[in-house]
Amino acid sequence: MRILFFADASSVHTRRWVAAVVERGARAVVITRQPAEVPGAEEVIAVAPGAGKLGWFTALPQVRRVAREVAARFQPDLVHGHYVTSYGLWATACGLPVPKVLTAWGSDILVTPRQSRLMRMVVAWSMHHADLVTADSMDMIDEIARYHPAGPCHQILWGADTDKFVPATPAQGFEVVSLRTWEPNYNIDVIIEAFARVVAERPDTPAQLHLLGGGLQRAELEQKVKHLGVQDHVQFHGRVGDAEMVAAIQRSRVSVSVPTSDATSVSVLESMACGLPIIASDLPANHQWIDAQGGWIVPVRDVDALSQALLQAHDHPQQALQMGQHNHTRIEREASRRGQMDAMWRLYQRVLHPLTPRLARRRPVERT
Numbered sequence: 001m002r003i004l005f006f007a008d009a010s011s012v013h014t015r016r017w018v019a020a021v022v023e024r025g026a027r028a029v030v031i032t033r034q035p036a037e038v039p040g041a042e043e044v045i046a047v048a049p050g051a052g053k054l055g056w057f058t059a060l061p062q063v064r065r066v067a068r069e070v071a072a073r074f075q076p077d078l079v080h081g082h083y084v085t086s087y088g089l090w091a092t093a094c095g096l097p098v099p100k101v102l103t104a105w106g107s108d109i110l111v112t113p114r115q116s117r118l119m120r121m122v123v124a125w126s127m128h129h130a131d132l133v134t135a136d137s138m139d140m141i142d143e144i145a146r147y148h149p150a151g152p153c154h155q156i157l158w159g160a161d162t163d164k165f166v167p168a169t170p171a172q173g174f175e176v177v178s179l180r181t182w183e184p185n186y187n188i189d190v191i192i193e194a195f196a197r198v199v200a201e202r203p204d205t206p207a208q209l210h211l212l213g214g215g216l217q218r219a220e221l222e223q224k225v226k227h228l229g230v231q232d233h234v235q236f237h238g239r240v241g242d243a244e245m246v247a248a249i250q251r252s253r254v255s256v257s258v259p260t261s262d263a264t265s266v267s268v269l270e271s272m273a274c275g276l277p278i279i280a281s282d283l284p285a286n287h288q289w290i291d292a293q294g295g296w297i298v299p300v301r302d303v304d305a306l307s308q309a310l311l312q313a314h315d316h317p318q319q320a321l322q323m324g325q326h327n328h329t330r331i332e333r334e335a336s337r338r339g340q341m342d343a344m345w346r347l348y349q350r351v352l353h354p355l356t357p358r359l360a361r362r363r364p365v366e367r368t
Contacts, residue, residue, distance in 0.1 A: 001021075001025065001026040001027070001077050001078075001348060001349075001352070002026065002027045002028075002029075002074060002075060002076045002077045003021060003026050003027070003028050003029075003076060003077065003078055003079075003080055003348075004028075004029050004031065004067070004070060004071075004074065004076035004078070004079045004080070004094075004096070005017075005018060005028060005029065005030045005031070005041075005079075005080050005081075005082065006030075006031050006032070006063075006079065006080070006081040006082065006087035006088070006090045006091040006094070007030055007031075007032060007080075007081070007082035007083070007087050008032060008033070008034045008082070008083070008087070009030050009032040009034055009035055009036040009037075009038050009041075009044050010032075010034040010035075010036040011034075013082070013105075013158055013266070014030070014032075014038060014082060015038050015039060016158070016337070017082070017341075018030065018038050018039070018040050018041050019039055019040045020337070020341040020344075021040075021341070021344075021345070021348075022040035022041075023040075024341070024342075024345050026348075027042060027074075028040060028041045028042065029041060029042055029043045029044075029045065029070055029074050029076070030043070030044045030045065031045045031047055031063070031066060031067070031070070031090070032044060032045070032046060032047070032087075033046070033047060033048055033049055033050060033051070033055065033059075033086075034049070034051075035049060042074070043070075043074075045066060045070065047059055047062055047063055047066055047090075048062065056085075056086050056089060056090070059090075060089075060090070060093055063090045063093065063094055064093070064094055064095045067079075067094035067095060067096055068095065068096075071096050076096065076098055077098060077099075077352055078098050078099045078100070078101060078131075078348065078351060078352060079091045079094060079096055079098055079099070079100050079101065080100075080101040080102075080103065081100070081101070081102050081103070081126075082103045082105065083103075083104070083105045083108050084102055084104050084105075084108040084109060084122075084123055084126055084127075085108040085112050085113070085119050085122055085123060085126075086108070088102045088103075088104075088108070088126045088130075089122055089125075089126055091126075092125070092126045092129040092130060093129075099131040099132070099351045099352065100129060100130050100131050100132075101130065101131065101132045101133075101134070101347075101348070101351060102126060102127070102130045102132070102133045102134070103133075103134045103135070103156070104133065104134070104135040104136075104140055104144060104263075105136075105263065106136075106140070106261070106262060106263035107185075107261060108123070109123070109135065109140050109143050109144060109263075110139070110140060110143060110261055110263065111261050123147055124147045127144065127147040127148070127149035127150065128147075128148075128149070128150050129150065130149060130150060130151050131150070131151040131351050132151045132152060132154070132347060132350075132351045133149050133151060133152070133153045133154075134153070134154050134155070134156040134344070134347070135153070135155060135156075135263065136155065136156065136157045136158055136263050136264040136285075137155070137263040137264040137284070137285035137288060138155060138284075138285075138288060139263070139283075139284035139285055139288075140263050140285075141153050141154075141155055151351075154343075154347060156340055156343060156344050156347070157264055157269065157335050157337075157340045158264070158266040158269070158337070158340070159266075159269065159335050159336055159337030159338070159339065159340035159341070160266070160269040160270045160272070160273040160331050160335060160336060160337055161242070161270075161273075161336075161337045161338075162273050162331060162332055162336040162337070162338070163338075164242055164246055165246055165249070165270045165273035165274050166246075166250075166273065166274060166275075167250070167274055167275030167324070167325075167328055168250035168251075168274070168275075169250075170250065170251055170252060170253050171208075171251040171252075172206065173205055173206030173207060173208065174198070174202070174205050174206070174207045174208075174253055174313075174314050175207070175208045175209075175210065175251055175252040175253055176195060176207075176208070176209045176210065176252055176253065176254055176255075176256060176310065176313075177209075177210045177212065177248050177249050177252040177254075177255050177256070177271070177276075178191050178209070178210070178211050178212065178213070178255070178256045178257065179212045179213055179245065179249075179255070179257070179267035179270070179271065180213050180257055180259060180265075180267060181213040181214065181215040182211070182213055182214060182215030182216065182217040182218055182221055183215045183216060183217060184217070184260075185259050185260050185261060185262075186213075186215075186257075186258075186259045186260075187258050187259060187260060187281075187300070187301055188211065188217065188221055189217075189220075189221060189224055190258060190301050190302075190303055190306060191209070191211075191256050191258060191306065192209070192211075192221060192224055192225055192228065192230070192234065193224070193228065193303050193307075194303050194306035194307035194310055195207070195209045195230070195233070195234070195307075195310065196228040196229075196230045196233075197303070197307040197310075198307060198310045198311060198314060199230055199233050201307075201311065202311070202314055205314065207233050208233055208234075208235060209230075209233060209234045209235070210235050210237060210248045210251075210252060211234065211235065211236050211237060212237045212238070212239070212240055212244075212245060212248055213238070213239060214238040214239035218236065218238075221236070222236065245270070246274065249270065249271055249274040249276060250274055252276060253276070253277075253313060253314070253317065253320060254276055254277050254278070254279060254295075254310065254313040254320060255267070255268070255271030255272075255276045255277075255278050255279070256278075256279045256280075256306070256310075257271075257278065257279070257280050257281070257286075258279065258280065258281040258298065258300065258301075258306060259281055259283070259300075260281070260300050260301070261283070262281070262283055262285055262286070263285045264285045264288065264289065265280075265285070265286075268280060268286070268289060268290075269289070269331055269335050271327075272289070272294065272324075272327035272328065272330065272331045272335075273327075273328060273331040273332070273335075273336075274324075274328070275324035275325060275327065275328040276324045276327065277294060277295040277296075277313060277320045277323035277324050277327065278290050278294060278295035278296075278323075278327065279295055279296045279298060279306065279309045279310065279313070280295060280296075280297055280298070281297070281298060281299070281300045282297050282298065282299050282300060283300075289330075289335075293323060293326045294323050294326050294327045294330070295323055295327070296309035296312065296313075
């Protein structure tokens, strides 16, 4: 199987996806605006490098030309676009006469189309030209169905690497981890403020907040930490590799993910795989994974509720441990990356060898 990807080469999600399909016997080429090394890809081709929104449209003639050139030497069996409102547009508009697959990432379905009529048109057009659509939460699948896609829609999770993300003995004291990017949607400022309250209310406990992910708000967040007087309790790790990420999760007692908008969070699944309870914001995708047996759901940007949940995790360590064990078992059963990519491989095969012609297909919504 030969797959031409249109995707962000700098994203860990792209690198993991390509590595997984290559491991299963595929060959891969990546066309991207963010060139970076993608292990397993035979080529990574930059088109219109940068991040300007207009470039997604003005580069379309170049995309079609490059796609033809790649097709002449690589002969892809299918095209796969990751992120519907950008690379998904390129994938469905590339002009190659092969099946098209789209994977939605979150904001491309749940946020951007609601803010722009043009983006709603882009999503609708792309869905009409896709032979298969995947997303990683059922609320996204439901939203995609509103566009009446031409092909079937399936839930495929990014999943957690359950060989790497495993439980371990946490550090002494009360350590908390956040794996989300330092951007406004992820409300890291709220996490810092809630954690500072825990430090103030439980002064005898050695407490540490680990902030991973990196992002443009670093200076602002560091200033907030200084203002709250918790410099000795907060560590800014930034963007790190899997090994350092696993180490930070394993030494922590609870993982916090409280974005304003989100699909199924890989960082939540990875924290669950490591046996941590989760504090998550009140979003449909989080309700799909977090219940009273595995953590706490709090309103978006509610410092009081988040600090109370952190205090619950601090004051009831045995309950938190049992929640973590429940989460680990569930991820092993339902959300391992290995199992999810096996399911995706079967979907690729089905798209290449359909049982019914495209126009005769029904459009099922399936949980995989």
